[in-house]
Structure formats: structure tokens, C-alpha cells
Amino acid sequence: MRRDGPAGVASGAASAPGGVAGVREPLRTEFEFELPRGFVDESGTVHRNGAMRLATARDELVPLRDVRVRENPAYLSVVLLGRVITRLGTLGAVHDGTVENMFASDLAFLQDFYRQINAEGHTRAAVACPHCEESFEVELAGSRLGES
Numbered sequence: 001m002r003r004d005g006p007a008g009v010a011s012g013a014a015s016a017p018g019g020v021a022g023v024r025e026p027l028r029t030e031f032e033f034e035l036p037r038g039f040v041d042e043s044g045t046v047h048r049n050g051a052m053r054l055a056t057a058r059d060e061l062v063p064l065r066d067v068r069v070r071e072n073p074a075y076l077s078v079v080l081l082g083r084v085i086t087r088l089g090t091l092g093a094v095h096d097g098t099v100e101n102m103f104a105s106d107l108a109f110l111q112d113f114y115r116q117i118n119a120e121g122h123t124r125a126a127v128a129c130p131h132c133e134e135s136f137e138v139e140l141a142g143s144r145l146g147e148s
Contacts, residue, residue: 029054030086031117035106039088039098047089052081052110055118059083081110 030053038048063069063079082096091098099107128135 031113033110033113035102036109037103037106039091039102039106041091045089047091050088050094051086052084052113052117053086055080055084055114077107077111077114081107081114084114085110 030051032049032051035048035050038046040046059080063076063083066075066079068075069079078099079096081099082094085094085099088094088098099110102110126135126137
């Protein structure tokens with residue numbers, strides 16, 4: 001029987017991209033971001049830096065019971081992002097009301113960021129230089145719109 005190591009990482013697993021053979025990177029569950037415009041609170045303070053955690057099955061299922069989502073399916077991303085954004089600037093809490101008052105460009109950025117960290121499972125991609133054909137990894141979760 002195979003035993004899991006720290007943080008649920010299987011010991012003796014195949015190497016992770018860019019890692020040492022036989023060693024897997026620890027599971028990363030929270031990812032930093034910087035909004036392209038920033039959320040403006042009631043006092044006029046702009047909040048740009050934040051963090052988003054990986055979504056659970058519950059995070060994706062609970063919003064489906066929300067009456068706002070039933071009436072308007074486009075509202076799903078607002079409720080979902082309100083559940084997975086763990087920090088935004090100096091705000092005490094982030095919730096769906098915070099997300100619905102964001103600029104459209106910031107909402108689009110967060111929707112894309114959510115897909116990157118949840119659908120693909122990581123925010124790095126293997127690429128090759130078109131000139132020298134050297135292979136390397138790039139971080140897709142850029143801190144500004146256009147860097148992702």
C-alpha cells in the first residue's frame with residue numbers, strides 16, 4: 001500500500017515539471033493575484049492585491065441552490081468567486097456583494113484566473129523559445145491583465 005507524505009503528496013511519485021525526479025512539489029492551494037483596476041470600497045480605497053484558493057466541489061455546488069443564480073445563471077461566477085477569494089487588500093471579508101461591485105475588467109480577470117488555477121490545476125506552462133528552441137516554464141498567473 002502506498003502512503004501519502006505531507007499535505008497529501010504521494011511519496012515516490014513521478015517528478016513534477018521542473019522538479020527533481022521522485023519528488024513532487026507540495027500541493028499549492030492559494031494563489032496571489034493583482035487586479036488590473038482594483039476594487040474601490042465605500043471610503044474610496046482601492047484594493048488590488050488578493051488571494052484565491054482552489055475551489056472545492058461544494059464551492060461549485062452550493063451556488064446552484066442560490067435563488068439569484070437560478071433566476072440569472074450568469075450570476076454563478078459572482079457567487080462562486082465570492083466563496084473562493086480569501087483576501088483582497090485590507091478588506092475584512094470578501095463575499096459575492098464585493099464581487100458584484102467590481103469593475104467588469106476585474107471580474108473578467110478573476111474568472112480567467114479561477115479557470116487557470118482550477119481547470120488546469122496549475123498556473124505554469126512549458127514553452128520553447130522560437131529562436132533557440134530552449135525549453136522553459138512560464139507563469140501564467142501574471143499579476144496584471146495581459147500577463148496571464
